[in-house]
Amino acid sequence: MKKFYIMLVGLLVFAGCKDVQEEIEQCTVSGKVTNGEQALANTYVLLLKSKESDINLSNGWKAGNDGTYKIIRVDPSTYYVTTIADTNGNIVYEPDKDLIGWYDPDDNLEPDSIVVNDGDNLTGIDIDTLYIAP
Ligand SMILES: [Ca+2]
Numbered sequence: 049m050k051k052f053y054i055m056l057v058g059l060l061v062f063a064g065c066k067d068v069q070e071e072i073e074q075c076t077v078s079g080k081v082t083n084g085e086q087a088l089a090n091t092y093v094l095l096l097k098s099k100e101s102d103i104n105l106s107n108g109w110k111a112g113n114d115g116t117y118k119i120i121r122v123d124p125s126t127y128y129v130t131t132i133a134d135t136n137g138n139i140v141y142e143p144d145k146d147l148i149g150w151y152d153p154d155d156n157l158e159p160d161s162i163v164v165n166d167g168d169n170l171t172g173i174d175i176d177t178l179y180i181a182p
């Protein structure tokens with residue numbers, strides 16, 4: 049009987065690993081959010097379908113304490129990667145209090161889109177400046 053249990057546990061562990069493997073094979077977007085080379089607390093990263101999309105932090109992914117983030121299971125599409133530093137930690141974006149930034153590799157202050165295709169793992173989607181909204 050003991051042997052049977054061990055086998056069963058082994059099978060469950062194996063099945064669990066398989067699920068994780070499948071998730072990893074889906075699209076991911078990762079990078080680092082900093083402001084003047086410093087990571088900020090309570091930083092959320094959002095994938096917006098357009099520049100004018102509403103910002104709802106509950107749809108965002110929280111970056112780590114060092115500013116790194118990895119968004120898994122991303123649907124293939126075009127996105128504007130936007131970040132909010134929720135300075136007062138209330139999970140609500142308040143333009144007069146919280147900082148906003150966006151993916152802008154050419155540094156012209158205009159958000160630049162990213163294109164996620166099936167199976168893509170986009171890395172280095174870094175945001176290095178955040179602002180108080182004008
Ligand atoms: Ca806030």
Ligand SMILES: [Ca+2]
Nearest residue numbers: 152156158160
């Ligand atoms: Ca730009």
